[in-house]
Amino acid sequence: MADATQNRRKDTQLRAAVERVLGNIHKTGNKIELYQQILKELCSLSLSAFGFVLETRIAREGQLELSCVEYYFADTAKSNNLSASACQNITINSDTRSLFTALNNSQPIRLDQNALRNLDRLNQLWPTLHQVLLIPLQADTGNIRAICLANSEEPLHVDFARRVWPLVTVCNSISRILDNKNRHTMDEKRLLLDKDSWRDSFSQLELLAPLGIVTVNDTLEVMRINPAAEQLFGLKSGQVVKQSIAKLIPERFKNEHQTYTFTPSAYNRTPDAAISAVGQKANGELIPLEITTLRFREYGQSRMLLMMRDSSDLHHAQAKQRMELQRFRALADLAPMGILQTNREWHTEYANDRWLSVTGSAERDIQGLDWGKAIYHEDGERILTQLHDSLIRGKEFHGDCRIESAKEGIKWVQLHARPLHDGKGNADGFLATLIDNSYYHDTEKKLRQMAERDDLTGLANRLLFMDRLEHALTRLKRHGSLALLALDLDGFKNVNDSLGHDAGDQLLVEVSRRLTGCVRQEDTVSRVGGDEFIILLEDLKDASAAASIAEKILLALEKPMQMGLQEVFTSTSIGICFAVAGHKSSAKTLLKQADMALYRAKDAGRNNYQYYSPDLEHESRRRLELGNSLHHALTRAEFEMFYQLQADVQTGEVKGFEALLRWQHPLRGLLPPTEFIPLLEETGLIVTVTRWILHTSLHHLKHWIESGLVPEDAVMAVNISPYQFKDPLTLPSIKGALRDAELKGSNLVVEITETALMQDNNQTLECLSEIRKLGVAIALDDFGTGYSSLSYLKKYPIDKIKIDRSFVEDVLSDKEDAAITQAVLALAKSLQMDVVAEGVSSVGILSKLKEWGCEYYQGYLLNQPLGKTAIEQLLSERRQVDQVFPVVPLEVSAKSTDAN
Template structure:
């Protein structure tokens, strides 16, 4: 199968895939060579039982595979050692590590067998050490082997002075959320498919390793320029453009990539790896950045993060938070119909901080709850003030993001009612935005809450649609009014047929469900033309306006009132 070839063809270890009946599905080149079968006869054995792992006279593994496969299919990783008589009739010991897996997109259940030669002593500690040096799930090398490979590449680069090396630290977004929502088996299946896509963009000599969890490292050799490393980062991003399908849900996955390039003074793998990790952390803290290249000291060190965490609670109490507003317009007339409120932090030492620099901290510490309620109340208060002083603002709405932690509060409905009462804002002038994960993670309990909020007259929006769990089933079940299409779908949509098809499908889906569609990230006339061709009713983006402070937003509203 192509998916197995793209994933395992460059793997140094022997990899064999069998189905639930122990029938051979795939063997990579290393497996053919290890089993003394370089011609690839493993893939087809005429005259034998079709698909058996290999002929019984070659060894004992197939004879004992019953208990092995039974344990593996019960989802118990098996460390197995077998004596194999190769066709040349020489004896060797193999370490065989096995893992069951399922690819729902192919409706395939099978077992991965990872094999390599080991010390012939069955009790040898080297055997377990060898087995531990591989990530069974994705068949990728781990940190210890990776560090050796990086060090070798650095030394060779230093000796030859030709080319160069780059390290890409790749963070997979939403993997933890998938594990929490669907279970770890679903997360493992997703991980295998992610690695298959990433691997398909790499050159044969490139190395990909899993450091654990949702973090991967890509080692690139013969990288002469920064642009070449960036091109590879963009290629990895492109592989994530199409959503994955897990348990019937389309799951959008994003990447945060940090890039570190070898320099003459860098001669150790640890330094290069730490630099890539720091760059990845920096990219993660700035929403919308596809990658970040390490260039000396970065702005967000671990010490900075700890300091921000300690300062955030005081910032809320001291009034250091403020709002900016981005206009939302009717695409056809380019007329402002509402604003989205966006929180900022006026840090006394670091200046204005964007949400990407503190929202993760707020969520981790629980401070997102008081911060979120402050944003909602200040947004309602400000719009009510504009409605009373600017005629053109009377029919505007304000759109406010609410976190999953706010929705989980037992008094969420009472708090929203109280804020509307204090600010005297009509519920019809308020839109509440939520991410797709809010709906999926709380699918049963959230329906009642959303229905009650909607009964007040408040409209509900799904933000960044297409980057999480884009499933027709939840859109049909949940009382939502608006889909906000994520900005990533507009990037290169004119030349990317697959992206364009997804966009068209999303818009048709919204129409069929009676939902409004808002396009985010309209930054160029070409983007606008695409949105108009798709017949999206409204949108927002830098082409119309960047987020504005209160004074600048008031000036635009006043000028629109004068023009009308």
């Protein structure tokens, strides 16, 4: 609408200019005066500060000579000291292509910089030329003349030359009239002032004008038409003169032209407004016309001059413009983005449907500045400030922000905007696009979470934890202190194996929730392994703060956790280390120290916390050295077998041995199993070493049987590590050891711990069942110290139960230990299992065991663990004196019973 109004205004100004030039035709004495009028009108229409008429002539081959015929300043004060005589002729080469081509082809053109530099030489007093539009005039005496409009306030385009061609045509027509008059009379001024001469001049104008000109009377009868009109309608003057104008411009209804088309009062149309109509050629073809009317008197009669031009090109251009606008609107609505255009006050001028959809707004919601209300309040000030700063500098803006939609809530969007400028280069609002970025933002957030967060618990993973630890250590260089708490769950594998991985996952999620509840919001809780967690505590006042949190964690995890219909109890071991400002620490070192403290907490019985100290590092190095030495201990024959006797409680007769491994370290001497068995299991060497134990101990038993030191049914009890059940060679190794020693399966007892039964139920059960088929007895070692479950005794092929020494050694003084021991004996009897009591160190204890019906025992009352030679000597001495091992006399048993 605004563009149409502006176009009509420009057309009105153009017609007024044409009428002024035509109205002054009788006053125009020469071409200089004509050029002054034309330059004045064109400078006014184009807002040009300066205009001049340029004349060219060919000086010699390949060169043009330029001179200024006339010029005009919009500001007349600036032209006081200038005259055409001050302009000099200049010669230019044909390499000034834009000027040369335009003048030779009679085409309007905007001049390039090369041509402008040449024109600047015409007059040293002129202002520097820029933005010159050249409009060629008709050739004059073999020379080419052109109007040059310079230094306009608005950009000048070739389209302007096409728009003002009626005025240029009038200029050319009057120029030709002046030429004709000059050829026929010497007194041009007197001729123009004479009425008859003026009428003749006007006739000449009609004759030469490129516009179709039709003169009609008050009744709209055609009085005359000019040659251009004859050509326009394809007929001769005699065919329409004295006929109604309707012959040329058919009426849609009766008296249309008389009552409407050519009546200024109709629809409040202004007298100088252009008329759009449809003409009809002699062949019946319809053509769109644009008609300008001019009323005048001729021979005392009222006449109307109809200046017509075929507006087909204009109609096509307008149709094309409408199509382009329609296409833009369609593309804007089809575009997968919101589009908003504002004016210089940032008030909404246009918004497509996608903008309204993304922001959840209606058109009434975005009027004026209200489009900004859709931006989420926490982002609004930041985004609008950045947008203003970018646009004010003429730069594009790109930013992410949140939009608060009434329909869809808060969503993330990408906002892009670029400034718009008017013809003078001033800011004229902006064009913005809006893309719903919620999916990509959420995806990026999920990817970041996948990279930095544990999938199961949502806690920080190792990557994020290490990043935060590194940043914390960087800040620590200046001030403060921090602590690391390394944790893992006690007995988690038992839960995982017995209740399944789903239950294990539930347990980890609940533990994570409780850990998070024990720390501050600024602390970092991370899961770095299966059941391993690390907590980073920053800005600690003192070490007691870390201890306080560790105690909260221990208490929090002591509470039972509901896994479906079953309650699960767990605990944790915690290792703590510190880093303080001023002491160089690395993330790797701190993690190592926290792990050392964690191992100390486990060794201390679990469900506690321990601090890192330098002696832990010493212990860690010692373990590393032992681990390295273990790899060579077997090949260097550093392992040695020790044995402890097992005897019948009732008769004192030796029934077998328990095989015990010792390590004769070349530097540290004889090491007990607690020093190296865990290392054997960690390194996986336990499998190979156990095979060696089986072969060695069974060969010793065979030798003792053949020597008569023990009966043929004597047994050798060998402890099997849980790792053996995962080794496919375990069963063949047992078979091979029995075969090589030429012993029966009944001569071997395989001892397993309760922990082994929880490693992998199916695999363990299958392996034990195959061993049992060999005639080998299965004994459950250290019964009552682990995660006992009576279902194990029913599920697995257990033949014997070994009561742990921790219960046996205090049965005389501790009622609870006595009750537990009695309960185990009663349980074994009901299940038809034999019982071996460990740790029997006195006759009093042996007496109680006999009273309670225990079958076998072992302990210091029989012997301390001895090597092969010492065992043989002990057995030989007893045999020589025909003495059995300690047995409780009946009177001692009675006294012990009475005493209790």
